[in-house]
Amino acid sequence: MTSQSHSWSRSQEIITRHLCMAADVEKYSCRDTPDQETIQADLVRVLEEAAVLSGLDRTAWDRQPQGDQEFAVLPLDTPEPEVLGGFVRNLATRLGESNANRAEKERMRLRLAIDFGVARTAALGHSGPAPVSVARYLNAGVLKRVLKAINSTDLAVIVSDRLYQDVVRLRGEGEGLDPARYVQVHVQEKEFNGYGWIHVPEHGPEELEPLVSASEPEPDQGPSPAPTNVVKRNKGGVFHFGSGDAAKTMHKKYQR
Numbered sequence: 001m002t003s004q005s006h007s008w009s010r011s012q013e014i015i016t017r018h019l020c021m022a023a024d025v026e027k028y029s030c031r032d033t034p035d036q037e038t039i040q041a042d043l044v045r046v047l048e049e050a051a052v053l054s055g056l057d058r059t060a061w062d063r064q065p066q067g068d069q070e071f072a073v074l075p076l077d078t079p080e081p082e083v084l085g086g087f088v089r090n091l092a093t094r095l096g097e098s099n100a101n102r103a104e105k106e107r108m109r110l111r112l113a114i115d116f117g118v119a120r121t122a123a124l125g126h127s128g129p130a131p132v133s134v135a136r137y138l139n140a141g142v143l144k145r146v147l148k149a150i151n152s153t154d155l156a157v158i159v160s161d162r163l164y165q166d167v168v169r170l171r172g173e174g175e176g177l178d179p180a181r182y183v184q185v186h187v188q189e190k191e192f193n194g195y196g197w198i199h200v201p202e203h204g205p206e207e208l209e210p211l212v213s214a215s216e217p218e219p220d221q222g223p224s225p226a227p228t229n230v231v232k233r234n235k236g237g238v239f240h241f242g243s244g245d246a247a248k249t250m251h252k253k254y255q256r
Contacts, residue, residue, distance in 0.1 A: 019074040020130040026109040028068030050091035092201040095154040113137035115160035136192035164197040183208040
């Protein structure tokens, strides 16, 4: 084993947790090729401008562009309250300014997902539970529904339950995070099943709650009740057990 591969192997033994974030453009595939190229450039620009305005060094982010979206693993020393607070607010502002001179159908509207956890560099991008959960949050149907329904916004954000409890609920150490402006949602995407919290800048929970209520999991009803028209064949013929009309009819038939 070479010293370089040995060094890589040793680095893989160290478990590090990072803030992970992904942004995705709504209805990107509906645009023609020149518009897609413009949107990609605009997405990079608004993310960079929001980072600069928030005092974040985006050159240190481990970024993975994916056409209509960007996934990023942020450095270990990234202040989480600043990302959830200042960065989100500045991103919403820059999106609004960028869309000010665009026709309605040409607006760039984003979904943003953020989680914190183990993330490693891999051959095709990143590996670990945090990149996976961010992807599931980003593609959650409830987040798409919220962005589609609230036409007056250009940004819908979802954060993991872990980040909400550790950062938002504690009001972000002066970053002005208001936990009352987040609404809890249930997310079930592929093998992922968990909770997140949606926030739409400049919009309160009274607007979000009707839109997210359908995402709640069905309550556990316990074991299914026994069928009311079970049929069992025995030596003496057919016997029905239950109270359904069909059961009564067949019971009378075989009593003759």
